[in-house]
Amino acid sequence: MPAKTPPVEMLTAAKLKALGDQLRTRRKRQKVSAVAAAEAAGLSRVTLHRIERGEPSVTMGAYMNALAALGLELVLRDPQAREPSDDVELPPAIVLDDYPQLKRLAWQLDNATVLTPAEALALYERNWRHVDAAALDPRERALVRTLAARLGGGRLLV
Numbered sequence: 001m002p003a004k005t006p007p008v009e010m011l012t013a014a015k016l017k018a019l020g021d022q023l024r025t026r027r028k029r030q031k032v033s034a035v036a037a038a039e040a041a042g043l044s045r046v047t048l049h050r051i052e053r054g055e056p057s058v059t060m061g062a063y064m065n066a067l068a069a070l071g072l073e074l075v076l077r078d079p080q081a082r083e084p085s086d087d088v089e090l091p092p093a094i095v096l097d098d099y100p101q102l103k104r105l106a107w108q109l110d111n112a113t114v115l116t117p118a119e120a121l122a123l124y125e126r127n128w129r130h131v132d133a134a135a136l137d138p139r140e141r142a143l144v145r146t147l148a149a150r151l152g153g154g155r156l157l158v
Contacts, residue, residue: 005057017054019063024052026070041069090150091143094120099140101131121147121156128158 008016027037038048042065050058051066067074093114096103102120103111105127115123124131124144136144148156 005055008056013054013056015054016056020052020054023066023070023072026072027052030070032070037066037069041065090117090146092117094143099143101136101140102143105130117147118151121151125152125157128156 027034032040034045034048034052038045041048041062043051043062047058047062048066051063064074094102094117096106096109096113096115097111099120102115102123105123106113106115120143124147144156148154
């Protein structure tokens with residue numbers, strides 16, 4: 001029998017529901033069944049569905065297991081703190097020659113090709129497994145952070 005739901009504020013309940021929605025969307029985008037995801041997380045299918053509904057009575061450990069099984073992690077941040085990418089201006093056009101790792105990802109394009117920020121973000125996300133993160137220079141690292149913050153909802157979908 002599920003634990004009794006603790007009292008939660010409306011904002012907290014909305015955040016839990018949003019987290020559950022994100023988990024369900026991620027699972028479905030990866031084409032993973034609820035049964036397979038639950039088994040990978042060491043949970044029952046029912047508990048996974050309760051997590052995906054954002055129920056507050058589910059333990060934090062169960063939420064963390066579900067996140068890990070789907071390749072996600074929970075990151076805490078201070079909502080008042082400014083992100084480093086807040087100060088970086090998003091260029092209207094991105095020249096491949098200016099960003100070595102992006103240039104490697106778009107090897108089939110002319111070096112002088114100019115991409116929109118949305119196209120650059122899509123290239124990074126689709127091909128991130130080919131990016132040498134250690135070789136990203138500070139300028140390109142800032143570009144990736146800014147693209148993710150401004151166009152990717154705060155994270156790079158890789």
